[in-house]
Amino acid sequence: MELLEFAVEKALELGASYAEARFEEKKGTSLAMKNGNPEGLSVISDRGMGVRVLADGGMGFASTNVLTKESVGEAVKKAVKLAKAAAKVRKEPIVFSEEDFHSVEYKVKMRKDFRDFSPEEKLELLRKIEEEVKATGVNVPMRYLNYSDQVWKKKILHSDGAYIESKIPRVSVTYNLVVFENGQMEQAPFVQRAFSGGLELIEKDEPWKWAVKDVQALKRLIYEGRKPPEGRVDLVISPEVAGIAVHESVGHPYESDRIFGREAAQAGESFVKPDMLGERIGSEAVTVIEDPTIPNSWGFYLYDDEGVKARPRYLIRNGIINEFLMNREYAAKLGQRSNAAARAINYNREPIVRMANTYLAPGDHSFEELIEDVKLGVYMVSFNEWNIDDRRYQQRYIGREAYLIENGEIKHPVRRPILEITTRALWSSVDAVGREVEFYPGTCGKGEPGQGVPVWMGGAHARLRDIPLRRP
Amino acid sequence: MFDVNDFILKKAKELGFGDVVVLSHETERRQVRFANNEITVAKNWHERKVELFVELEKRVAGTSITELSEENIEKTLKTLLSNLKGMSPKEDYYGIAEGPFEYRDIPETFDKAIVELDEPNEYVETAINSALEEGAKRVAGVLYTDHDKIYLTTSNGVEGFDEGTGIEISVRAFIGDLESGHGTNSSRVLKKFDPEWAGRKAGEIANLARNPEQGPEGKFDVIFDPLAFANLLSYMSFMTSAYAAEAGFSFLVNKLNEKVASDIVTIKDIGNLPNGYGTRKFDDEGVPTRETTIIENGTFRTFLLNHSLARKYGASTTANAGLVMPHAWNIVLEPGDYTREELFDEVKKGIYITNVWYTRFQNYVAGDFSTIPRDGIFLVENGELRPIRNIRVSDNLQRILGGIKGLTKESHHVHWWEVNTPVTTPYVLVGDVGITRAMK
Secondary structure (H helix, E strand, O other), X not given: OHHHHHHHHHHHHOOOOEEXXXXXXXXXXXXXXXXXXXXXXXXXXXXXXXXXXXEOOEEEEEEEOOOOHHHHHHHHHHHHHHHHHHHOOOOOOOOOOOOOOOEEEEEOOOOOOHHHOOHHHHHHHHHHHHHHXXXXXXXXXXXXXXXXXXXXXXXXXXXXXXXXEEEEEEEEEEEEEEEEEOOEEEEEEEEEEEEEOOHHHHHHHOHHHHHHHHHHHHHHHHHHOEOOOOEEEEEEEOHHHHHHHHHHHHHHHHEHHHHOOOOOOOOOOOOOOHHHOOOEOOOOOOOEEEXXXXXXXXXXXXXXXXXXXXXXXXXXXXXXXXOOEOOHHHHHHHOOOOOOOEEOOOOOOOOEEOOOEEEEOOOOEOHHHHHHOOOEEEXXXXXXXXXXXXXXXXXXXXXXXXXXEEOOEEEEEEOOOEEEEEHHHHHHOEEEEEOOOEEEEEEEOOOOOOOOEEXXXXXXXXXXXXXXXXXX | OHHHHHHHHHHHHHOOOOOEEEEEEEEEEEEEEEEXXXXXXXXXXXXXXXXXXXXXXXXXXXXXXXXOOHHHHHHHHHHHHHHHHOOOOOOOOOOOOOOOOOOOOOOOOOOHHHHOOOOOHHHHHHHHHHHHHXXXXXXXXXXXXXXXXXXXXXXXXXXXXXXXXXXXXXXXXXXXXXXXEEEEEEEOOHHHOOHHHHHHHHHHHHHHOOOOEEOOXXXXXXXXXXXXXXXXXXXXXXXXXXXXXXXXXXXXXXXXOOEOOOXXXXXXXXXXXXXXXXXXXXXXXXXXXXXXXXXXXXXXXXOEOOHHHHHHOOOOOOOOOOOOOOOOOOEEEOOOOEXXXXXXHOOOEEEEEOOEEEEEEEEOOOOEEEEEEOOOEEEEEOOEEEEEEXXXXXXXXXXXXXXXXXXXXXXXXXXXXXXXXXXXXXXXXEEEEEEXXXXX
8 A cells, every 4th residue: 555655646746647556466376187187287476566647648557566665666757757758649638537436445255265275176176077078978089178266456546536455356167178079070169167256156157067068069069960041040149149249249349448449559449439329229129238246247346447436337228329338538538427447457557448247138038939939040059250340340150059940949950050240230130138147258358468358248048030140 | 687596496496396497587668559640558567577387296387476585485486385295297297308508699689779769659650650641540559669588597407598679560540430551560679670661551551442342252362461361370370389289279180291281381480580579599498499390381290399298299399388388489481482463463353351350260170260351451353452341251271271372572570469479471372262241
């Protein structure tokens, strides 16, 4: 705290109009197992301080992991100097929105604290996946498994009055499984199960059951999979597929720094423009919510790194563009208040506009109701290949596990149905949404240098009518 | 920082560890980000860090230490020791390379002028202005300067020091929402840094890309700009690691000494490439970096290896440690004999793709993937370019390598956000590339 105060005061003394100092510490372990072999232990222990300032209307940032007054003082000097120099290559000064600030301390509790368990005990979780996958009798010649846990501590002090202290433990299991049967090969890569909280969340989630489900589905796909229907059909997407679709084509294009071009060099701009607030982008059935406050979520936080209190954000309400994701800089540009989307992945990164947990809000249909009046269609359960252009308009998702729907019944698996569609067409085609919401973890990439932040993506099942589906 | 390294090594040996690698870094990095023709933020990073790898009877562990007091170092080593004692061994671990080695200076990897550079904003202004002169309306990008010192000490007699610098810029120029171009430039020495070239290229492509029409789909001859092909080769570089192959992330599995590309394709990793952005004197075990031919005239010759994986497969290290995961330093696709004009003349009806991003795989072992062209995309017809938009490359990596029909003499060294491992590549002509587009 003393170093944080020192940094903020020194920045103001040197001429900054605003200063924030952020101390972060991450401690944890990571373990991998490759084809049954433990790959070794990685111990994560990282801490340092970042300082961000506004001076003369320019923004400067500096960080150091040498936590002495001398080194922090040096970082502050650099940040202020950089901000002043940057101001000379600006047309208008950067201004932050007015907000209510708090002095807050919060933490996520662990019922089973992973710090109390040895690496070998954690390795048992991966062994359990190995055993359960082997017990299926499916030939899985390549198996890469990873376990990781970290406690993230943050202390953030701002010159305009915010002080936020937080402690969030995060735990995750990831796998890549290659199924080889009948001379054919299918793959479930980078499948992750992840939470904010203790080991009990992984144990309750039982990642080995997800792995077993995946390899059995892939084996069935190899033996029974047929070509998907081509041309215009109906498509029912699972919460997992709905999750990636809302993340890519709603969350990203609604990030205000993209809308205003700040991400143009790297992650791109957006088809969404400031004057599109209130415009229809999807059907009445589509509501998309972005909510950092979901307990134990992978993207959990209660206050963002600019000290603004988090809340659910309704990006689309009944098909209408309702609000953008904002930090203080772009809230000021829009004449609004920030909705707490400013996140930094570590002490050595600046806070930028990010998603947390994005989902397609539930509707009023049971799963059976979604399926029963589909004459010909596909049910896409999970996906592998996906991408979207840098304006977030043209996207593609390819089914991993997927089934034919015929006359209201789910039939045999289909191979790699391809949904390649524009954002507007995608969300305008939704005519019904299911009642149950599920979430899937991911790492959202943005910023340079990269900031892979933990996010959840999800939603309810959704039915899309009259969709042009492709085959490989 | 050799005093810190020596202390860690001594303490680790006292505690009974077998193989020990201590790799220390002192880094100074600056960044200037810009968008809409103005600087959005300027940054500075100062870091001292020790990366530590230890082995105890085939049990291995790694960590980074940033608090370098003797007390914290001893505490960290004891924590690693207690954690490792209960762990199962990595049965396929075969040790680290035996030193000592001799190291040679690699040309154009250090420049005092970059260390002493007070203010890089003038280079940003140069890039912005050259893009604007070509017709751009909005210019965005990022500039870095780097100064790194690394100190390596291992329990097998290695002591190595390397000091490097770098400066690079990535520039994206926009005219409207759909018209953009991209240029990059990376150099380890200031006199070869050319931000004006990067800005001008970005502006020129944006200008050529005005009023694009919806692109077609089907199979096309495609000319990939070095910026675009570097992206694909950067993804491929990960797949050349023996570790990635074992983990199920490579289309090169079981293809040693098989044909995986057309005859004119030779791909190397050159760790000691002069002026290469990934160049280092030695790998993480201390083995002097070198040139390794991965694909020779279309035939796959070797995965990238460290000492342990090399022993496992009865081969020699390729000096690509990464102790756990070997990785490439600088990927180089050998140039061909076409001029750029001759290459475009080869295409009666095809597509020129200046950049791609968001490359994702359906299946790593099969190599099926898609990637999105961004910035200028052009139909090439009888020597003329017509701008198009909204298409996707949907194909297979091995088929792309197999379909290479022409390479220019001219090559470019590419390193930016989407090309993590630096790549040197010519313009590449590939036949029958799968192109798709959204149908609704």
